[in-house]
Amino acid sequence: MNAILHKDFLFCVSGDEARSTLLDVRAGLEKGAIAPYLGPGLVALAASEASVPASPEAVAAALNTKAPAPSRIRTNMWGVAQYIEQRRHRNTLKAWMAEIFAAEPRPLALHRWLATLSLPLIVDSWYDGAMRAALKESGRQDFISVQGITRAGEVRDIWSRVYRADDTPAGDASVPQADTVLYEPHGSARPAGNFLVADSDYVEVLTEIDIQxxxxxxxxxRRGNLGFVFLGCRFHDQMLRTYARxxxxxxxxxxxxxxDGVALSKNERRFLAENGITLIDMPLSDAAAVLAGEDDAPGLAPGVPVKTS
Structure with missing residues (x-):
């Protein structure tokens, strides 16, 4: 069914309408008109027990096992990482993050399907590198990874690094020739262990990000002609909302x-409504199956236009 949730006019689809909307999204992805924006929630779909953390809170818990942080920040990944950086040095934080995300990425059928498409842009907002792994597994050489980097220790005016499909560094001049740009705004464990994770990593970024x-x-x-679909993302933290916006x-x-419409926080609901984002209220596993063509539910109606604000 269609619904407008509360007075903030969040447009929501569920049930059969959610499936029909996903078929429209799938068509948009196939045409290269919609870009996927992937989040940590996809990690939990890879196995019954995720091999790497599937949320910022899980990263905070993993870091706490190495250096217990004060209780007031213990569940906040960015705060715990900052605590470690200040007391154990940046290199220690980087080494521990690399250890936490050391397991080989586990691409889903969704990742592998996306890798077959001629998508101008893919955004992967988590550190595990599953989307990059799927692109490499597909044998494609026509993609470029652009990863956000910490400015700690940098003397140049640099915000990101570029990597070819073979993991070698590349210059910015190579990016326009790439058929697909994989943008990893918070960095990635692979190929070079670039992690934006501590509060200090975001001080300059958040100061400048409003002017882009x-x-x-x-x-x-590339985004000028694109829509976006958020998959496996949450927006319960201001930093996550700022980046996505x-x-x-x-x-x-x-x-x-x-x-999950029931699990939305007040801030998440407001963020979706203010940005004209249609909520597709269904389990992520079901949505991933529909998009990847693994959904065998009979009688799916053809897609229909969906109001987005």
């Missing part, structure tokens, strides 16, 4: 997010 300085030119150029800024739309 940290967003790579390739993302700004600035990455989709000046893009064409429409926008969708697969999330």
């Amino acid at each position: 300085t940290p967003i790579p030119d390739s993302v700004k150029e 600035q990455i989709i800024k000046r893009s064409k739309g429409p926008y969708y997010a697969v999330m």
Whole structure:
């Protein structure tokens, strides 16, 4: 069914309408008109027991086993990482993050399907590198990874690094020639262990992000003709909302997010409504199956236009 949730006018689809909307999203992905924005929630779908953390809170818990943080910040990944950086040095934090995300990425059928498409842009907001692994497994050489990096220790005006499909560093000049840009705004465990994770990593980024300085030119150029679908994402933290808002800024739309409507926080509901993002209220596992063509439910209705605000 369709629903407008509360007075903030969040447009929501569920049930059969959610499946029909996902078929529209799938068609948009196949045409290269919608970009996937992937989050940590996808990790939990890879196995009954995730091999790497599937949320910022899980990363905080893993870091706490190595250096217990004060109780007031213990569940906050960014705060715990900052605590470790201040007391154990940045290199220790980087080494521990690499250890936490050392397991080989486990691409889902969804990742592998996305890797077959001619998508101008893919955003992967988690550290595990599953989307990059799927692109490499597909044998593609026509993609470029652009990863956000910490400015700690940097003397240049640099916000990201570029990597070819073979993991070698590349210059910015190689990005326009790539068929697909994989943008990893918070970094990734692979190939070089770039992690934006501590509060200090985001001080300059959040100061500049409103004027788009940290967003790579390739993302700004490609998003102009794109909509976005958020998969495995949560927006319960201001930093996550800020990044998502600035990455989709000046893009064409429409926008969708697969999330559990009951679990939405007040801030998440407001974020979706303010940005005209249609909530597709269904389990992420079901949505991933529909998009990857693994859903065998009979009688799916053809897609219909969906209001996005």
